[in-house]
Amino acid sequence: MSGKRILTVAQKAVSHIKKGDPLLAPLSFDEEVTFSEGELVQVVTPVGQFLGEAYLAKQNKGIGWIYSWEQGESFDYAFFLEQFKRAKSVRKSLLHSKSTDTFRLFNAEGDGIPGLTIDYYAGYAVFSWYSEGIYLYKEDIVSAFREVFPAVKGVYEKRRYHQDDEDASGFIYGEKAPSPHYVKENNVLFATYLDEGWMTGIFLDQRHVRLDLMSTYAPGKTVLNTFSYTGAFSVAAAMGGAAHTTSVDVANRSLEKTREQFEINGLSPEDHRIHVMDVFDYIQYAKRKDMKFDVIVVDPPSFARTKKRTFSVLKDYSAMVEDLIDISSDKGMFILSSNAATYKRKKFRSDLEKAFRNKGIDYSIVKEYGLPEDFTTVKANAASNYLKVFVVQKH
Ligand code: SAH
DSSP, X not given: OOOXXXXXXXXXXXXXXXXXXXXXXXXXXXXXXXXXTTOEEEEEOTTOOXXXXXXXXXXXXXXXXXXXXXXXXXXSXXXXXXXXXXXXXXXXXXXXXXXXXXXXXXXXXXXXXXXXEEEEETTEEEEEEOOHHHHTTHHHHHHHHHHHOTTOOEEEEEETTSSSSSSOEEEEEEOOOOSSEEEEETTEEEEEOTTSSSOOSOOGGGHHHHHHIIXXXXXXXXXXXXXXXXXXXXXXXXXXXXXEEEEEESSTHHHHHHHHHXXXXXXXGGGSEEEESOHHHHHHHHHHTTOOEEEEEEOOOSEEEOSSOEEEHHHHHHHHHHHHHXXXXXXXXXXXXXXXXXXXXXXXXXXXXXXXXXXXXOEEEEEEEOOOTTSOOOTTOGGGOOOEEEEEEEO
16 A cells, blocks of 8 residues: 555544535644645545545645545546546537637546646647646646647646746647637637736636627627726627627726737727726716616626725625616616635625615526536535626616
8 A cells, every 4th residue: 555644634524525525724634734745645534434535735725635535546647547538528519619619628626636727729728737736746647638638739837826927827848829829719719828927818717608798698789898808708799799899907908909809800999999997987987978888797806906996806896886887778787797716606696686776776687607517616615616697687
């Protein structure tokens, strides 16, 4: 047998782990656990019953992950190979899609290797490593990946456990992708930059929301896209035949990047508005001008600090929706999103309901979204199912 350390979890953590939550947190143990990054251990109950095979690593979610519920399972090339094969087989339809060539190829614990996600961008892949511990297994992981996905032309990586994103992005093997590299989602093109910091230009978890915006919510409507980043929602809306779109983001880069997304889809950016501006200032400006929008998209970061103010979804989402109600048309629609794992669906729903109630507006929630199917999650680990989107219609 291996010389693995055996770690005893606290009694209070046992039932949760048995339900299938693979995350090990400092509170999962009665005593402080010291370890070296990537150390493999066996986790047992206080009476010595086997729970799982785990690796230890410091990352924002905890101090380690159970990677297998089978005693004796190794964390090596053969194991990684199996996980990649399974991930590939459950994504058959996306891998063969004619209209979409960008999606999540591998989603960490949801696909069997906690701490690693892999996104697919039309022939290229981007690995994101979430701890130094998992990074130590890079060589075996990358060779197993190459074996299962020989058609992938080139691979990049983001080391997301690094504090600054200076040297957090790198190239691993194969051919380099063009920059920009065009990818396609439901036949809408997006310009991505696979080697520029942590963000590539598109958030792949909003695929279903963008599709519904394009096909159902936006046609013929005026659309305001707040926190618009590269304008992905605006472009989807415009491709679906929105009457007009307005994008608002405080980052300077958003102007040029949003123009680019319109242009590559054969749309003229001149037909749309793109404001480099604080969303909160824009709302006041739109109120003064008595502007009204039929569809308002809100997909903010969990937390943001600008020169003038800080915004946190937990504290400020509700008041922001109240403000936005003032610039929405009769029967206006809202697409309200949050990717903050700490902002629970129930609280988000009650915050937005409060906003409509405070304004005395009748409304209904017409649709809710979570993560798309390629962002596989583990049911027992609620935090990994971080995306919440509500579509709200004013009556
Ligand atoms: N909704 C986008 C992703 C948003 S990322 C999409 O679908 O692609 C968050 C964005 O919010 C960043 O581009 C950041 O520049 C912007 N941002 C943060 N605080 C802001 C503020 N106060 N006003 C406007 N934009 C802000």
